[in-house]
Amino acid sequence: VSFTSVEFLLWLLALALLYRVCPERLRFGFFLASGYLYYFSAGLLAVALLTGVTVLTFVVGLSLERNRARKIGSLGLPIAIIVLTAYLLLFKVEGAIHPQGVGKWIMPLGLSYYTFKLISYVLDVYWGKMPAQRRLVSFLAYVAFFPQIVAGPIQRPDDFFAQRPQPGAMFPAFARIAWGLAKKLLIADQLAPAVEYSFSHIAAPHAPLWIGFYLCALQLYADFSGLTDIAIGAGLLFGIRGPENFNRPFTASTIADYWRRWHMSLTNWMTDYVFTPLRMATRTAGNAGLAFSISINMIAIGLWHGLTRGYFVFGVLHSVFVSTDALTSRWRKSWFKKHPDWNPVGTWLGWLLTFHLVALALLFWRARSVSDATSFLRNMLTGLGRESAGLGQLDYQTRHSLFLGLAGCLILELCERYRPERWLRDMYENGPRFVRWSIYGSTAIIMLFGIALLVASGGGSKNPFAYAIF
């Protein structure tokens, strides 16, 4: 059931109401039942695989803790890591061999997200960051928590289990969901036709390629952050606060800063479990060790999406960008310290450069193949100035939704900058009763608006979420 369907909203509402009467000791059982019920749409085999790897990880966690003092006990760690990584790679390799989905095996829903939850769990228990879970029900519930199973955010086990699930306030949860739906339906889906047009007309030099170049990043941001908003909002209904995935990524003025703001739950995961161990192992190798660790980390981020050449090039490009950033960081900082007048110029130039580097790498992420991405780039550059038709090449409908989407982007940026939900929450918590009642009223209106939006868009989005396929 797609997150943008009326059925999903009704299912959420029904679950949220049911959860309010669920006794406290049964809450993880409730998560388990709802998670598996939701996951059944992925097929019986996917359910069996999910259960199998989760139970295996649970057992390994217990044995790691029990045998912490003994050397032989830590053998469970490499075994679990190898099994989980091989399990993930098996489907990724299969996906690379049969990209059109005609292969024999279909990748289980949410595979890339839940295997990462499992790997971080065994490492955290091994490192002594958290105790092993003793209740299988809670552990199964954590891995299959339905708001996060389709596309994250990748919540760490210590963060999940540190929370005491209580029924959450409906208003902030549904407002967050409505916000996510609006990002998806009013921005991402409106930008989609123009971006799609440019990515399917890459053979000749022409101006709309520039639209695709600039808007692909904005479309993906609205799409993926919208999905995360729905996931976080849904979690809030059950008193589970998921980690944030985005923090205004396009305001970053360095590429390292961009990665601290984009798909944060994945970046943080990679930093803790790939970059830091690698960097520890290469810490005596100086700058070469640093560049090596960054490169492996960024390529791993690329290939996490799938084992294709495009994702690989995406990772390689980012490894060059981030390494250059890291190796010149000290020098740049000391230069700007000595020349403070140049700080605003540096910030603006850095911002422009960062956005263009991100958009450049995204071409390889988005295009069907590496050669498509290079011909996109070539024709975009040679098409500059040669063709003045520009937007005229797009049909009326595409142009119309493009402007709607751009206006949406502007509103999105203003909202993320000035955070109106903060003073709204303040009014809700501290205001007089009539304010609270008008907020209840507006919640109802927001929900009706959300449902109307879904119905108007023909029962949900026609474009699946970009990040729901990993």
Next chain:
Amino acid sequence: MKELEEMRGPLTTVMRDVFDDEALVLHPEMTAADVENWDSLTHINLITAVERKFKVKFTTAEVMSLKNVGELANLIHGKRTAQS
């Protein structure tokens, strides 16, 4: 937090140098979120600088489970006591 007090001087020198901040004042609950340049890249620079200064060696597991400056001081103290 007597461990931190014992090594406040040398640890402050190391951290001021790594994070390029001459005004840095250490306290036990201090974390990466409190220091401007403390990120995943400079974190390992801090670890190597501490290793060199105090002549100790850390494992990845130890580095991963550190929560704040107080715990770092405890860890250094524990290693040095074990060595002597």
